[in-house]
Amino acid sequence: MSHLPAASSFHVATSRIWPMAGTDQPIVRILRHADLTAGDRAHWAALSALAGAANVFAQDWFMQAALSHDDGRSDEVLLVVVSPVDGPWLGVMPLIAERGFGRWRVRVWRNWSATNQFLGTPLVSAQSADIFWDKLLAFLDQRTGAEIMLHFERFDADDPVCIALFDRCKREGRGFHAIHCHDRPAQRAGEDVQGRSDAKIRSRLRSLLKRLEQEHGPVAIGILDPGEPCLPWIDTFLEMEAAGWKGRGGSALGNNCATEGLFRTVVARGHANGSARLATLSVNGRAIAMSSWFESAIWGHGFKMTFDEEYRPYAPGQLLMRAVRDTIAHRTDMSFDTCVPRDASHCHSLWQGNRRIIDGVVAIGSPWQRLHFDALIRARAAYGAVKARLSGRRP
Structure with a gap:
């Protein structure tokens, strides 16, 4: 155990x-x-x-x-x-x-x-x-x-x-066994975001923002007001995501009726009950990056983000996430979980803290069933060790 x-x-x-x-x-x-x-x-x-x-x-x-x-x-x-x-x-x-x-x-x-x-x-x-x-x-x-x-x-x-x-x-x-643990980029309540963030990242994003403004016009970042309808925001988000690599690869929300339906429903419900935050980065009036997250009294949770690939050289997703991070930082009583693995995207280097996420198993049932559980866990560990040795990795 x-x-x-x-x-x-x-x-x-x-x-x-x-x-x-x-x-x-x-x-x-x-x-x-x-x-x-x-x-x-x-x-x-x-x-x-x-x-x-x-x-x-x-x-x-x-x-x-x-x-x-x-x-x-x-x-x-x-x-x-x-x-x-x-x-x-x-x-x-x-x-x-x-x-x-x-x-x-x-x-x-x-x-x-x-x-x-x-x-x-x-x-x-x-x-x-x-x-x-x-x-x-x-x-x-x-x-x-x-x-x-x-x-x-x-x-x-x-x-x-x-x-x-x-x-x-x-x-x-x-019997209890941890199957997998990993840390997600997060910001804990009260952390000094500016003090801990990488000066090189801040400098790079300032330069990209300046270049974007010089080459394409005024840049604005806005969060949808609670009194505004959210359907146009949802439609624009889904269209932007479908036009990018996720759409081409078949993994965009709009490629599946169930995932699109869930997104539309929870964003609309969250906007109505005050939980959802819907942000847009636009240049010269055109949306080029969009992000959604949910907030409660003590935790914020990242949900979905997309960007216009035509503007990829300016890293619009990172520019928007920096603004989101700075917005979250004003809520000193609230922590924020990006809900994305640490190595999933370069923009998550903006978040210096962590939230530990765990998958595991707990034994249940009769004494015989618990013996079966213990045997399975031992067999799984032995199989993993053999597989690691054969592949030249440490178990």
Whole structure:
């Protein structure tokens, strides 16, 4: 069992409750998105307002849009809710059954996330995090079928909800294994952005901006006002992205009905509820770079950015991201996660801090199933070591 320093079907009916208990005791409920009642939606919205600041992607307005614009498997997604009977939700986590774990043919439960949902930490009130994991893991132990693990992806390793999971596994002696960790460019609340950023980058971007203005006209950076309609911004963004390398490669949002639908819906909803920020860099009145992100009380999360490739020599994306970074810096009480790997783009050298993201697995089920889990983890490690030696890499 390692700790951080850092499929079949469930065969359950919707709204199933476990265990039967007094109304003051937290219980586990299994819900499907299509069957949510008005009361369920109200509880989800209330929990989002209470606990959604650290992960905007887990809030009800985003997650319900994600389940409506999914990859065709929404009917397989189970919302596992911990709450008192008919009481406010303490936490919710979407799960889906899988019949494989990488190359290994075993049955697992995995936290479900939509495409372009960049953080998977579940929506749980911090003060109820230990209760949530206690009830959820006990439920999976007793009511699971052949599944031997809970596979989670894209958790914030420093989030109290994630730390509560690590701590509970340690106290119970429950198998836990970190599969992958990486740091994403981020800015922590209170950091001195200007003091830590690279002077060479700042100088280069100033020169590019000056050259852009000299050769093409006045440059302006604007953020869409909350009272303005966002549909024209959305349309322009999708057109610009489709005209670039993503469009040619078939990976633009508009190349897939589900991803375009999700983008349109969450940007519109986020703009309406005050969560979305929609920025545009224009030259002589023409948009040449656009970026979107979401803000809560304590965290901002990057979403989507695109630029006009005709202006690539001027690095319009980097110019816009520098403006976004400077805008974020004025919110000294808010951290910002770019939601992009550190090596994905040169412009992310603008962000000097990090956010640790972790994927991992937790053992569930009977003693025999936990032995199966331990054996699989050992076999996976041995296979990785052999593969690394054969390729000349360090394991």
